[in-house]
Amino acid sequence: xKRHFSFGRHKTFHLDVSKPFIWPDINLHLAxxxxxxxYPRLIMPRLTEALGDTPxxxxxGPRQSGKTTLARQVGDASGYAYISFDDDVQRAAAQADPVxxxxxLPDKAVLDEVQRVPELFTSLKVAVDRDRSPGRFILxxxxxxxxxxxxxxxxxxxxxxxxxxxxxQAELSGKSVFLEAMLSGRFKTGSQARLGKELAEKxxxxxxxxxxxxxxxxxxxxxxxxxxxxxxxRDVRDLARISALHALPRLLALAASQTARLLxxxxxxxxxxxxxxxxxxxxTLLARVFxxxxxxxxxxxxxxxxxxxxxxxxxxxxxxxxLLGVNAAALLADRxxxxxxxxxxxFQELRRQASWQEEPIRFYHFRDKDGAEVDVVLEIGGMRIAxxxxxxxxxxxxxDFRGLxxxxxxxxxxxxxxxxxxxxxxxxxxxxxxxxxxxRKLWETA
Numbered sequence: 001x002k003r004h005f006s007f008g009r010h011k012t013f014h015l016d017v018s019k020p021f022i023w024p025d026i027n028l029h030l031a032x033x034x035x036x037x038x039y040p041r042l043i044m045p046r047l048t049e050a051l052g053d054t055p056x057x058x059x060x061g062p063r064q065s066g067k068t069t070l071a072r073q074v075g076d077a078s079g080y081a082y083i084s085f086d087d088d089v090q091r092a093a094a095q096a097d098p099v100x101x102x103x104x105l106p107d108k109a110v111l112d113e114v115q116r117v118p119e120l121f122t123s124l125k126v127a128v129d130r131d132r133s134p135g136r137f138i139l140x141x142x143x144x145x146x147x148x149x150x151x152x153x154x155x156x157x158x159x160x161x162x163x164x165x166x167x168x169q170a171e172l173s174g175k176s177v178f179l180e181a182m183l184s185g186r187f188k189t190g191s192q193a194r195l196g197k198e199l200a201e202k203x204x205x206x207x208x209x210x211x212x213x214x215x216x217x218x219x220x221x222x223x224x225x226x227x228x229x230x231x232x233x234r235d236v237r238d239l240a241r242i243s244a245l246h247a248l249p250r251l252l253a254l255a256a257s258q259t260a261r262l263l264x265x266x267x268x269x270x271x272x273x274x275x276x277x278x279x280x281x282x283x284t285l286l287a288r289v290f291x292x293x294x295x296x297x298x299x300x301x302x303x304x305x306x307x308x309x310x311x312x313x314x315x316x317x318x319x320x321x322x323l324l325g326v327n328a329a330a331l332l333a334d335r336x337x338x339x340x341x342x343x344x345x346x347f348q349e350l351r352r353q354a355s356w357q358e359e360p361i362r363f364y365h366f367r368d369k370d371g372a373e374v375d376v377v378l379e380i381g382g383m384r385i386a387x388x389x390x391x392x393x394x395x396x397x398x399x400d401f402r403g404l405x406x407x408x409x410x411x412x413x414x415x416x417x418x419x420x421x422x423x424x425x426x427x428x429x430x431x432x433x434x435x436x437x438x439x440r441k442l443w444e445t446a
Contacts, residue, residue: 039171041070043162043356048074050160051135055128058114058155060141061164062290062315063231064210067140068112070164075110075138084112091116098123108136115141115239121155128158143239144288166207166316168352169443178442179353179361182378182386185417187435191425194394195440199423200328200338203345206318207352217327224322228252235289247272251282255292256314256323260343260375262367263294263312283312290315295347298364298377300410307367317345339392346390346421347376349442354378372406374418385411391422396436404434 047070050057059067068084075082083105085091094101094117102123114120128136139145139159146161170176181187195202204220205212211223232248254268269279286292294310314320320341321327331338347363354361359381366387367373374387387407391400404418418434421442428436 039167039174041066041164042168042171042176042353043164044070044074046356046358047162050162051138053134054158054160055132055134056124056137056139056155056159057135058139058141058145058159058161059164060144060161062166063142063235064208064227065164065166065290066209067142067164069209071110071112071138071140075108078135079108080138081106081109082112083109085116086113094120099126102127107133110138110140112140113142114139115143115145118145125155125158128155132158142235142289144290163355165348165352165355167209167212168207169202169349170353172207172212173443175443176353176356179350179357182417182419183357183359183380183384185386185433187417187419187427187437187441189427189429191427192438192440192444194425194438195423197328197332199342199392199439200331203317203331203338203341204321204326204328206316206321207348208316208318211318220318221322221327224319228319228323231289231291236285239285239288247274248282248286251279252286252291253323255283255286255312256320258312259314259320260340260347261312262307262309291319295363295365295376298366298379298407307369311365313344313347316348317341320344335392339390342392343375343390346388346439346442350376350378350388353442366403366407368406372403374403374407377407380416383414384416385414386416387418389418389420391420393422394424396420396422396424396428396430398430400436401430401434405431408433 047057047059051074059071061067072082074080083090085094098117098120101120105127111120124137168176170178201217204217206220206224208224208227211220211227214220214223228249232245236248237245250271251268254271258264258267263283265276265280265283268283269276272279283292287294291314293313293315295313296310297306297308299306299308314323321331324337326334326337331341351363354363362379364377364379365373365375366377375390376388378386378388380386385407387404389400389404400420400422401418404420408415408418415433420430420436421439422436423439424436425438426436427438427441430436
């Protein structure tokens, strides 16, 4: 029985990661431009490294974050076949005869949206066990495939997992030095212009490539609304049988209003005629398709009076703004909402930058029962601790470092650096290993 595979049409090319470049036109189109502009994904070196010594590499993350583009750019340059399980015929063939499907695959293949055919995973494991040559398969998934119940027999020990987020501001600017400065515990003093209105515009635009190429903020918001509808009607329905599917968009909008706050299931359940356990299950499901994220609390044996509940964050502030029906002008008019969404925006920027670092970085928040808090805590390599407090204001005072000083005291010798990110001009020290840093230094080097 013959099967038909789609191979890339584009020739091999060299990648200059220092500036934007033109990628093969796979699925993103720029309106009113002769050819689409794509930005290099800074996770590329990690992907290349993984393919050099691991049989299977999974690129997972939300739909439309660029997984297919990245996988095909690598695959086209290296002779991989491309199979998409969004294609009804390919999906049906794999479901009907997973053993035969795997037997007829070429030596190297990109399997796109693999979470849609969990029946294939056992056969994939068998194929890899027979031939453990590195770089055999590139998988992409728009749901956290390792959490899907049907995938009980995972590829543990045979697969490296890379998380691809929507575009980071550092990828849009082509610059990325902030985390390196944090890891070293040193920042250069100096001054930069405030972002002001531009900051609100960046928060409202988010990082999804297909939204960013649209010609206006209004068109970007329309893309996000369509995206939510598609995710609920397609991906969520694929993962679970939900009796109240219509409630999910409303639940997601309510979650957007609580982004960067402690997760409170009772508050989320309030408007619905659903039980708290059901709402909790729905939150978990939305996290599996990368629409929500829970940020756990950092804890220490040295301090027992800590709040242990997780914070809730939307996966992208462009999505959050569309759900809330607000644009950049509305954010500027509502400083409280701007501060709330700015915390999610910066947390997600740090998460995205961390995804291409060589050292593993885990993320937490810190809050004690006396009210001292740090918005984002980074645990680097399991040993070093760094903290980031986020302010929408243009000025910083010593009082803004209260939570960071408590974190420094609690983490002791493991504390590396504490930063208050604010929309101001000066990078300035506020004590040993404590700095005020303009927000724009997250993605600018000057």
